[in-house]
Amino acid sequence: MASVQFRLRSKANKNVSIKIYLSTGRGKMIEVSTGFTINPKDWSEKTNRPKQTNPENKILHANLNKLETFVFDGLNNDLANNVLIDSNWLETKIKDCFNRVVRTDAGLLINHINYIIDNANTRKVKTNGGFKIGLSASTIKNYTLFKNIISEYQKTIKKQIQIIEITKPFVEKFTNWLVNTKKYSTNYAGKQLEILKTVCIDAEKNEIQVTPYSKTIQHFRESEKDRYIQTLSFEELEQIKNVDFTNTEQLKEFKKSNPELTKNISITTETLNNARNWILLGCEIGQRGGDLLEITAENIRYKGKSIYLDILQQKTSKSVTIGIIAPHVVDIVENSLPKKLQHQKLNDYIKVVCKLAGIDTIVKGTKLNTETNRKELGMFPKYDLMASHCFRRSFATNYYKKIPTPILINITGHSKESLFLTYINKREDKDANADLFMQFYEELNKDKIPQLKIIKNGTND
Incomplete structure (x- = not known):
């Protein structure tokens, strides 16, 4: 006949594990830990239960009784269905009885982030045409930065984070830390929540238990009214095109009078x-x-008299082709293709070139505070806010409504029009779209000769 007993394996003067012994008959005995502990002085050898001398022991006594009943009920049911009764079966019953979650190394948030990074080159990524293998360099960088942020947060809360612990209260506390303690920008904090959600969804696909909430984490971005994007207009680009850099004495004087702006460049x-x-x-x-x-x-291609640039975008792996037609850009591509330099160096040079070109209107925008390493909103000379990311926005903004949006999207690589419009801080103008259609329709039909049509009057005369 089956029986259940609880015993201690040590009489040390400290909390020790309470074991459960299950006898299924014919001398077969299974022993596992219940997960509960007690000091031996609070244990009754007579009843094999805690002495009910304090509230904690009374609760423990009730839990052991609950477990005994749960094991017996499960045993009777599973024996009737020829289920193997062993230590794994008993451990599962204990977890099920108290709805316990197994905490394993694989369930640690930091470990699953590492798993994604370590397997980056073999991960499947969904694309418009199906799937590709391997995460992009920028995506790997984002995961690495996210891992560093989680490591820092774990030091702050003084514990390792299990994926099963990512609940709504956890996310709210984490968001508060990102925004109010770390002072990250709205977009950057929102991006971390987006990555957290992605990691949780991926963990579930790898059979790691997650909370339902973790798959619905809401991330955020700054609103349109809070976004300050900087672009170079056609007029400002003309100023840049025409500025003279040949006077070496003036350049020496400029460097001397602008030490902060020119300290890292020649x-x-x-x-x-x-x-x-x-x-x-x-x-x-x-x-x-x-x-x-x-x-x-190698990116330049000729077809007849036409010049094309063929580019494989690093971030999206999209292949785009741009036709080169502006005379000054044709000249650059054919005769003075610029020499490669470090990205940060280019950003430093952009500010200098723009200042020398007189692009110094005071505008509202965000600028990095080198002491806090955080972007701050303020009023600055426009040249001080210019960087390489302004190029793509300038192109999209300057040609918006002059060139059909689908053509611009194919060049910038945006996946849909809504993202493109958000990128340049514009809302969809339905009237403008209708006007553009009518304009193209008129162009399409302007050379057509009206055709005379004879209409019968309905008589035989």
Whole structure:
């Protein structure tokens, strides 16, 4: 006949594990830990239960009785269905009885982030055409930065985070830490929540238990009214195109009077012309700074008299082709393709070129505070806010409504029009779309000759 007993394996003067012994008959005995502990002085050898001398022991006594009943009920049911009764079966019953979650190394948030990073080159990524293998360099970088943030947060709360613990209260506390303690921008904090949700969804796919809430974590971005984007207009690009960098004495004086702006770069006619060419090229082809700086002669393709740039975008793996037609950009591509330089160096040069070109209107925007390493909103000279990410926005903004949006999207690589419009801080203008259709319709039909049609009057005369 089956029996259940509870015993202690030690009489040390400290809390020890309470074991459960299950006898299924014919000398077969199974022993596992209940997960509960007690000091031996509070244990009754007579009843094999805690002495009911305090509230804690009374609760423990009730839990052991509950477990005994649960095991017996499960045993009777499973024996009737020829289920194997062993230590794994008993451990499962204990977990089920108290709805316990198994905490394993695989269930640690930091470990699953590492798992994603370590397997980055073999992970499947959904694309418009199906799937590709391997995460992009920028995605791996985002996961790595997220791992660093989680490591820091664990030090703050002084515990390791299990994926099963990612509940609504946890996310609210984590969000508060990101925004109010770390002072991250709205977009950056929201991005971390987006990655957290992605990690949880991936963990569930790998059979790691997660909370239902973790798959619905809401991330956020700054609203349109809080976004301040900087672009270079056609007029400002003309100023950049025409500024003279040949007076070396003026350049020396400029470097001397602008030590902060020029401290990391060489101010010469050659370096400034090189930076200017990157700016003019970048604002005409609408690509990200990283893709722009990878352009070489191998990206240039000729078909008849037409010039094309073929680019494989690093972030999205999209292949885009840009037609080069502006005369000054044709000249750059054919005769003075700029020399590659570090991304940060380019950003430093952009500010210098823009200031020398007189692009110094005071505008509202965000600028990095080097002491706090956080972006701060304020009023600054426009040249101080310019960087390579402004090129793509300038292209999209300058040509919006002048060139059909689907064509612009194919060049910038945005997946849909709504993202494109958000990128340039515009709302969909339905009237403008209708006007554009009518304009193209008129162009399409302007050379057609009206046809005379004879209409019968309905008589035989």
